[in-house]
Amino acid sequence: MSAMCTLNPPDLELSPFEAGIQDAFQDLATDSLMSLRHAAKARFDVLGLPKPRRQEAWKYVDVQGLSRRSFSLPRPKGVDEAFVEWIYPKACRLSMFNGRIYNHGTCGMVQPLADAVIANPERLARLTHDVHQTDDALSLLNVALAPEPYSLHVPAGKTMERPLEVVIHHNKASNSFPAFYIELDENATADVLIRIKGDKHSVGSTYVQGLIHVSQAKGSRLNLTVLSNIAYAGYNFFNTQAVLAEDAQLKLFSTALDAEHFRHRMDVTLAGERADATLNGLSILSGQNKTHMHLRLTHAVPNCTSSQQFKAAIGGSALHEFDGTIFVLKDAQQTDAKQLSRNLLLSAKAKAFARPWLQIDADDVKCSHGATVGQLDEAQLFYLQSRGITEERAKALLTQGFCDSMLSDTYLDAHVKRYFMKRVHCALVAATI
Amino acid sequence: MSTPILQITDLHAKVVDGPTILNGISLTINAGETHAIMGPNGSGKSTLSKILSGHPNFEVISGEVLFLGQNLLELEADERARAGVFLAFQYPVEIPGVNNADFLRLAYNAKEKAQGREELDAVAFKDVLKAKLPIVEMAEEYLDRAVNEGFSGGEKKRNEILQMAVLEPRLAVLDETDSGLDIDALRIVAGGVNQLMNPQNAMIVVTHYQRLLDYIVPDVVHVLAHGRILKTGDKSLALDLESRGYDWLLEEAGLTA
Ligand SMILES: Nc1ncnc2c1ncn2[C@@H]1O[C@H](COP(=O)(O)OP(=O)(O)OP(=O)(O)O)[C@@H](O)[C@H]1O
Ligand SMILES: [Mg+2]
Numbered sequence: 001m002s003a004m005c006t007l008n009p010p011d012l013e014l015s016p017f018e019a020g021i022q023d024a025f026q027d028l029a030t031d032s033l034m035s036l037r038h039a040a041k042a043r044f045d046v047l048g049l050p051k052p053r054r055q056e057a058w059k060y061v062d063v064q065g066l067s068r069r070s071f072s073l074p075r076p077k078g079v080d081e082a083f084v085e086w087i088y089p090k091a092c093r094l095s096m097f098n099g100r101i102y103n104h105g106t107c108g109m110v111q112p113l114a115d116a117v118i119a120n121p122e123r124l125a126r127l128t129h130d131v132h133q134t135d136d137a138l139s140l141l142n143v144a145l146a147p148e149p150y151s152l153h154v155p156a157g158k159t160m161e162r163p164l165e166v167v168i169h170h171n172k173a174s175n176s177f178p179a180f181y182i183e184l185d186e187n188a189t190a191d192v193l194i195r196i197k198g199d200k201h202s203v204g205s206t207y208v209q210g211l212i213h214v215s216q217a218k219g220s221r222l223n224l225t226v227l228s229n230i231a232y233a234g235y236n237f238f239n240t241q242a243v244l245a246e247d248a249q250l251k252l253f254s255t256a257l258d259a260e261h262f263r264h265r266m267d268v269t270l271a272g273e274r275a276d277a278t279l280n281g282l283s284i285l286s287g288q289n290k291t292h293m294h295l296r297l298t299h300a301v302p303n304c305t306s307s308q309q310f311k312a313a314i315g316g317s318a319l320h321e322f323d324g325t326i327f328v329l330k331d332a333q334q335t336d337a338k339q340l341s342r343n344l345l346l347s348a349k350a351k352a353f354a355r356p357w358l359q360i361d362a363d364d365v366k367c368s369h370g371a372t373v374g375q376l377d378e379a380q381l382f383y384l385q386s387r388g389i390t391e392e393r394a395k396a397l398l399t400q401g402f403c404d405s406m407l408s409d410t411y412l413d414a415h416v417k418r419y420f421m422k423r424v425h426c427a428l429v430a431a432t433i
Numbered sequence: 434m435s436t437p438i439l440q441i442t443d444l445h446a447k448v449v450d451g452p453t454i455l456n457g458i459s460l461t462i463n464a465g466e467t468h469a470i471m472g473p474n475g476s477g478k479s480t481l482s483k484i485l486s487g488h489p490n491f492e493v494i495s496g497e498v499l500f501l502g503q504n505l506l507e508l509e510a511d512e513r514a515r516a517g518v519f520l521a522f523q524y525p526v527e528i529p530g531v532n533n534a535d536f537l538r539l540a541y542n543a544k545e546k547a548q549g550r551e552e553l554d555a556v557a558f559k560d561v562l563k564a565k566l567p568i569v570e571m572a573e574e575y576l577d578r579a580v581n582e583g584f585s586g587g588e589k590k591r592n593e594i595l596q597m598a599v600l601e602p603r604l605a606v607l608d609e610t611d612s613g614l615d616i617d618a619l620r621i622v623a624g625g626v627n628q629l630m631n632p633q634n635a636m637i638v639v640t641h642y643q644r645l646l647d648y649i650v651p652d653v654v655h656v657l658a659h660g661r662i663l664k665t666g667d668k669s670l671a672l673d674l675e676s677r678g679y680d681w682l683l684e685e686a687g688l689t690a
């Protein structure tokens with residue numbers, strides 16, 4: 001028996017963040033999602049907060065900064081419907097303001113998940129099963145604690161007539177747990193745009209821990225666009241988890257424009273033959289921004305296709321990280337997968353880490369991956385200058401072109417594209433000064 | 434006699450941190466003249482063209498280049514272009530994400546502004562551009578694409594001459610504009626170039642083939658080898674080269690091929 005037995009040795013003391021989590025875990029919501037919430041809590045307790053020193057995927061993420069801030073749930077009351085600028089002229093609209101969600105108008109296919117699972121207990125069982133599989137601890141905070149996760153469920157053969165547009169915004173330091181569970185039945189189609197935006201006048205730091213859970217049945221198609229455009233102090237962590245059945249198609253586009261801390265972990269599993277996933281990303285960073293695009297794409301069955309292209313234009317002393325792995329499992333013959341990370345350094349102190357990775361256990365596959373990190377192309381620069389365009393202007397044009405080509409290469413809707421073009425331009429101005 | 438458009442005197446130049454390529458080039462081009470430069474691969478034709486347009490990969494060791502009497506070498510590439518020097522690239526560069534029409538307008542306005550004229554907005558410029566398209570028989574749809582991106586070899590060359598038409602340079606250097614063009618395109622592009630020539634401007638045409646010179650008839654033909662002008666003659670020199678190759682010239686100069 002030891003003579004000394006300190007209950008709380010200093011190095012085991014909980015950070016304010018962890019203490020806040022434990023407090024919040026004390027009274028999990030007692031809604032119809034209770035079993036799911038408890039499963040997530042239990043899994044979180046096993047995994048613990050990410051450990052940057054030991055976990056490669058967290059090495060460059062500012063978990064320390066995060067753990068120093070306080071953790072609290074958004075207040076249950078006080079939904080102020082703030083002014084929101086919508087991109088789609090017609091859409092099913094949800095907004096989240098300082099952590100509380102507001103449903104603008106009715107859309108049959110969109111409802112709180114707690115309501116949706118009542119008639120569909122199998123769905124709850126499946127979600128609970130997924131929780132046990134996850135290795136990303138922060139996503140579990142969302143599952144356990146999100147005050148009001150939403151469901152988008154498109155029945156077989158149906159097309160959502162209007163896209164779902166979500167705006168998440170803040171005007172003061174707050175925490176939010178936006179959660180969207182997208183379920184597409186056979187041959188259903190949907191378009192979803194999720195935008196996180198900052199408010200110039202807000203101060204203090206926000207913490208957004210978002211979750212997009214996607215399950216796509218045979219032949220379904222989903223366009224999913226995520227834009228993080230936060231120009232003030234804040235942590236924006238998103239998890240997208242998608243499983244595609246045969247012939248399903250997912251197009252995911254993730255953008256981080258001038259976001260202080262942004263991490264998007266995308267887990268996509270192609271679980272049915274001929275499923276197809278296109279994952280694209282565009283990040284523009286300035287100042288001390290940190291953006292992390294973390295991808296895990298799994299080809300679990302034969303004959304699926306996937307393509308990833310992530311671009312980043314990095315200014316200031318910002319850091320961009322691309323960490324993407326394609327897993328091709330043993331049975332996944334005839335896989336066609338490609339992955340590319342392109343990083344443009346706009347200043348001497350800008351940093352880019354790119355780790356494109358392939359893990360192939362099948363033998364008959366077509367896979368390619370690559371990464372580039374560099375400055376503007378000299379030949380292009382000279383070409384423009386040789387036409388009378390000044391060096392400064394030529395650089396701006398090429399940088400804009402680097403980013404714009406990502407927008408025009410993608411399937412984006414015209415409204416979204418126009419909005420993005422403007423934002424990209426603003427973010428670039430910030431990145432190049 | 435008026436000031437020559439271009440006057441090169443004993444120009445020696447090298448690749449930055451690399452070998453010497455040009456070993457003493459002198460030539461004078463007067464307004465209204467077209468000079469052809471021919472010569473074996475690697476002789477320095479593109480190097481000379483790039484040096485005239487201010488390419489940063491090359492360094493002048495000695496010699497002088499006057500453009501309209503002004504020291505060209507002290508100008509940056511973009512300043513030279515605005516002053517009226519134009520290079521049609523042997524290998525035009527693709528610029529994804531930059532719209533061709535926007536690019537042309539930017540280049541046009543840069544020059545207009547430098548010459549103290551009004552810049553044009555997109556709508557007004559479209560009219561200017563539309564008037565230029567027939568010169569190279571180019572379809573309007575190429576304007577909506579990214580600069581040279583995915584253009585065929587011949588389309589890129591046409592796009593070069595379209596830029597020349599838009600910028601109306603005093604001195605145009607066409608570096609193998611004929612390579613990559615099919616027979617019909619060659620006739621069209623050469624016809625376009627001829628339309629752009631006038632008594633006030635001048636042109637250097639770099640080519641390997643006499644065929645281009647049937648359309649763009651040179652006043653003077655220079656043969657460049659090993660970074661030097663071995664021989665200068667009239668258009669009949671090009672015909673001689675076509676039938677006899679370069680060896681006899683190299684031997685005459687005491688050089689071996
Ligand atoms: N950046 C460089 N570094 C090293 N050598 C170079 C560089 N650029 C050009 N050279 C060399 O200079 C020489 C002249 O090249 P240049 O492109 O001017 O030839 P050219 O006459 O245009 O040939 P072609 O008819 O094949 O177009 C060649 O030997 C080439 O390899
Ligand atoms: Mg050449």
